[in-house]
Amino acid sequence: MSMQKQANEVETLIRARYPIIYITTWEEARVVAEITRVAAQREKRVFEWSITTGLVPAGTSLQSEKHRDAATKDPLTALDTVISDVEPAIYVFKDFHHFLTKTNVTVIRRLREIAQSLKHSYKTVIIVSPGLEVPMDLEKDVTVVDFDLPGRTEFDALLDRIEKDLGGNDKVTISLNNGAREKLVKAALGLTLTEAENVFAKALVLSRRLDESQVARIVAEKKQIIRKSGLLEYCEAAEDLADVGGVDALKTWLKKRSVAFSDEAQEFGLPAPRGILLLGVQGCGKSLTAKAIGQLWSLPLLRFDVGRVFGSLVGSSEENIRRAIKVAESVAPAVLWIDEIDKAFARQSGTAVTDGGTSARVFGTFVTWLAEKTAPVFVVATANDIRALPPELMRKGRFDEIFFVDLPAAQERTDIFRIHINKRGRDVAKFDLPLLAEHTEGFSGAEIEEGVISALFDVFYEHRDLSTESIVATVKETVPLSRTMQEDVGRLRKWAEGRARAATSPEAHASVSQARKIEL
Secondary structure: OOHHHHHHHHHHHHHOOOOEEEEEOOOHHHHHHHHHHHHHHHOOEEEEEEOOOEEEEOOOOOOOOOOOOHHHHOHHHHHHHHHHOOOOEEEEEEOHHHHOOOOOHHHHHHHHHHHHHHOOOOEEEEEEEOOOOOOHHHOOOEEEEEOOOOOHHHHHHHHHHHHHHHOOOOOOEEOOOOOHHHHHHHHHOOOOHHHHHHHHHHHHHHHOEEOHHHHHHHHHHHHHHHHOOOOEEEEOOOOOHHHOOOOHHHHHHHHHOOOOOOHHHHHHOOOOOOEEEEEEOOOOOHHHHHHHHHHHHOOOEEEEOHHHOOOOOOOHHHHHHHHHHHHHHHOOOEEEEEOOHHHHOOOOOOHHHHHOOHHHHHHHHHHHHHHHOOOOEEEEEEEOOHHHOOHHHHOEOOEOEEEEEOOOOHHHHHHHHHHHHHHOOOOHHHOOHHHHHHOOOOOOHHHHHHHHHHHHHHHHHOOOOOOHHHHHHHHHOOOOHHHHOHHHHHHHHHHHOOOOEEOOOHHHHHOOOOOOOOOO
């Protein structure tokens, strides 16, 4: 829902005389400004309350002592004032969620009484808070409205204001032409208006200019702000799809969808891709592929640590995942990477007993969003143990495709050796790649990389250079995971047959036969 639609919804609720409205947002000033506009149209006064100021007319400066009543700093006294006032008014209570915990039974009871009383008046109580805290006693009396982070329209207006205020200043250069405006707006998505204004001001102070050259500075600042949530991490898309060996079918699938987020694709009727679930043996490139998608599609890559969602306070876990989803949608189009989702959302048998059903509710919120999301957020989930995944997660409609990433075939192992030898600055032509592939049957991509690194340590200690023989000697001493956990790998492969799409095409498997070596 756009900001204007949310504002219209709040206005409708006020006109319909809903007694208590709970608005979740980080932007108090934006909400108060919108409420003040609505109140002016309805000929109502607006009062603001906080624990530090008490109940004062909206717009009262912090320095002003006029209209202040110290007694109303107490939440119960402030609520009593709401009841006793007779004129039509809107009362905005800031950060009131701190007083809606189970220990504040008196405040909760008074709000219930106010809800009944205000239905017969022209007064409205609005609670503004960054978090949602609605006790069970108030669930039927409170209406919740989410104010999303600002979108393109709001950032366009902010840039217009900056250009108007500073456009005539000879000390700064503001150039918003030739796509610069669009790039700046796109870079700012995910910030509040205050944060965006601060970042633009910082760019002007440091470089005396605001144009597309400042995009990198804004993105860098946004990374820090997104990390503050503790739930999402803004990842650098340093990996390229060329750094992923094999999985040609998966690469082709991704390349075909690389243009799906363009305006041309939308006009053509293409929906934005929803996401993929990558299953397979550990160390076979699932996480590497997830990182490479952001670079391939030129989209921001957000890593979602589901383990941090589960807070210690009851209800905070559900709020955490809603907040993470909001941030991801605010920077859309984006790639949301959830690593080892099987550990985060293991089967919920018995969790209702151990955690009061929190895990099940968090999981329900996530899968519902997967099925119903409209924002262009491409979800890349990786998993190693399919048995731990709830069946609801793999239903059609959650992901576009489920890919099985198997142990690399011989040709794929050749490609992986080529990548890692080249990455270490060696001439690939001097190495017998087919021989290396032959000696690493059953190895994962991570084990092949570790084999090259271990060989480098050996030859460096012996004052030699890396060679085919040194790598072969190293890998011969390695027991791959596919042998150590042969039964588990076999079970995973058996499950994937007919249930998941192979990340490697049949043609790639067919081309792995080794030429017979003879001496002439």
